[in-house]
Amino acid sequence: MTLARRPAVFLDRDGVLNKTFVHGGVTHPPQGLDDFEFLPGVPAATQRLVDRGWPLVVVTNQPDVARGTQSRAIVELQHQHLMKHLPLLEVLTCYHDSGDHCPCRKPQPGLLLEAARRWNLDLRRSVMVGDRWSDVVAGQAAGCTAVLVKTPYSAAERCHPDHCVNDLTEAAAWIIETFALRGVA
Numbered sequence: 001m002t003l004a005r006r007p008a009v010f011l012d013r014d015g016v017l018n019k020t021f022v023h024g025g026v027t028h029p030p031q032g033l034d035d036f037e038f039l040p041g042v043p044a045a046t047q048r049l050v051d052r053g054w055p056l057v058v059v060t061n062q063p064d065v066a067r068g069t070q071s072r073a074i075v076e077l078q079h080q081h082l083m084k085h086l087p088l089l090e091v092l093t094c095y096h097d098s099g100d101h102c103p104c105r106k107p108q109p110g111l112l113l114e115a116a117r118r119w120n121l122d123l124r125r126s127v128m129v130g131d132r133w134s135d136v137v138a139g140q141a142a143g144c145t146a147v148l149v150k151t152p153y154s155a156a157e158r159c160h161p162d163h164c165v166n167d168l169t170e171a172a173a174w175i176i177e178t179f180a181l182r183g184v185a
Contacts, residue, residue, distance in 0.1 A: 007125035009049055009175060010112055010139065013060035013091070015131035016149055016168055017042050017082065027153050029064065029078075036078050041169035043086060049172050050087040052180075055119065058082060058091040059111035059128075059138070066097040089119055107134040109142035116142070127179075129171045133158035147171045 013029075014020045019037045020027040030036040046056055058079075064070035072095060079091040092111045096102035104110030116123050128139025131149040136159035139146035148154055148161035149171065156164070163178075165171045 003120055005116075005120050005122035006055065007127075007179070008055040008057055008089075008115070008119065008121045010115065010126065010128040010144065011046075011056060011058050011168070012106075012128075012130035012132070012135045013058050013082070015151055015153075016129055017046075017058070017086070029062065029070070031070065032074055033077055033081060036081060038085070039167065041167060045168040045172040046086045046088070049175065052176050054175070055121070056086070056088045057115045057119065057121075058088055059106070059115065060091065061094045061096075061106050061134070063095070063097040063105075065095040066100065090115065106130075106132075107137035107141070109138050112138060112142035112144065125179075127175050129168065129175075136161045147174065 011017060017038060018030060019039055020029060049056060062075050065072050065075060075093065082088060082091055092115055094102055094104040094111060096105050112123065115121060123143040126144045127147060128135060128144045129147045129149065130136060131151050131154055133155040136146040136148050145162045147163045147165060148156060150164050150166060163174055165174060
């Protein structure tokens with residue numbers, strides 16, 4: 001007997017779940033746990049989604065490891081922190097840089113495809129929430145509905161999100177309302 005595949009919400013990390021830092025006009029992730037800070041409303045929004053039956057999987061690019069400006073051990077400590085404080089199934093990470101042409105590095109859909117395989121997820125009924133064009137493109141390439149959290153660095157002109165929001169709280173409300181109407185979750 002095969003279990004039915006279920007929809008999920010895929011979440012980008014930096015800029016969706018936690019604060020980013022701008023240096024020289026470029027956003028950067030937190031360097032350690034000391035500066036790792038959830039954005040307002042994130043714990044409540046993630047819990048609201050889980051309470052409505054949505055499993056949550058974080059899919060994140062962390063190229064600073066490949067660039068040598070961040071250690072993999074620190075990133076994994078940050079992910080343990082995420083798992084401890086948010087109701088997540090898993091955090092999947094691509095540690096490669098753009099030049100590595102890795103199939104798991106967003107905008108490629110590899111991380112979402114891997115999560116779907118591991119957790120028996122139905123990508124066509126799932127949602128990707130991210131703050132960059134690459135998150136939207138990865139989600140749509142995997143067959144998901146894509147929600148863009150609008151920021152000054154989203155590069156929204158490079159993608160066509162299914163919906164735009166200001167933060168994860170708005171995304172959660174939209175997902176719950178829209179997909180309940182469709183009878184998905």
